Amino acid sequence: MTGAPMTENQTVADEVTARDLFLGFLKVGTQGFGGVLPWARRMIVEERHWLSEVDFTDLLSLCQLLPGPNIVNVSVAIGNRFAGPLGALAAVTGLMAAPFAIVLALGMLYAAYGTSEALGSVFRDLGAAAAGLVLATAWKVAKPYVRRPEAMIVAALAFVAVVIFSWPLLYVVLVLAPLSVAWAWRLAR
Structure with a gap:
């Protein structure tokens, strides 16, 4: 399912399986290396319609109070909600698989080419893009509550x-x- 975000009163039409959770969060982990909240919100609310905007913001608010990374807490909560403990495990595994592989690859590249000046400028540019994504997501998360x-x-x-x-x-x-x-x-x- 793709399209506009769910309204406050909509519900998920299809059953969400552990496989769906793994693949959805794998996509998030792959797209959002270094800052996955914007990608997670997009996938959960706008693409898959697993939660409404308000439900996502409420869940994120709760998960921010829990210890650990917010998006990991969100993946566990959503996985458990739709497919129980297996769904929670699938969502977390999907979320962490791509970043784990990417960090290993980047570590090997850094060991080989870490003194390159061009590499430093790439990381500075990525920081600016990440800041923009954080601001855009903050607005999307706050928007349902502005009224x-x-x-x-x-x-x-x-x-x-x-x-x-x-x-x-x-x-x-x-x-x-x-x-x-x-x-x-x-x-x-």
Whole structure:
């Protein structure tokens, strides 16, 4: 399935198998070496329609609170959701297989040609492209919440607390998480 992202109320039409999870996350791992979140969101929401925009953002938010790399946590959660423990294993294996092979190959190339000046400029250029992808993904992840004033207020409070007052993120989350959950529960009533 390809096309526009799912709306908030759409559901996945087809059953997602462990094979689907492996191949989908293998594609993500291959495309997004060094920063896979933009590619993962695109595959999960826009191409495969496994989750809606809001569901993806909610899952990503939860996975950011867990230890470990966010996208690995997302792959485990999605794999488990659709195909149980085997799906979680398939998704993580697919996600990690290509970067593992690429890192081994790059390590061998670096050992052979690491002193080349041209190689240094290639890595600087890749850094600029990665920064652009991160900004574009941040906008796509935030977009479903722009029309929700309560979400924007919580995000603004978190930004002010962390960036302006330099409060530790853990304390900000411990205060704002219960506040935002209570606010959402009250609005849902």
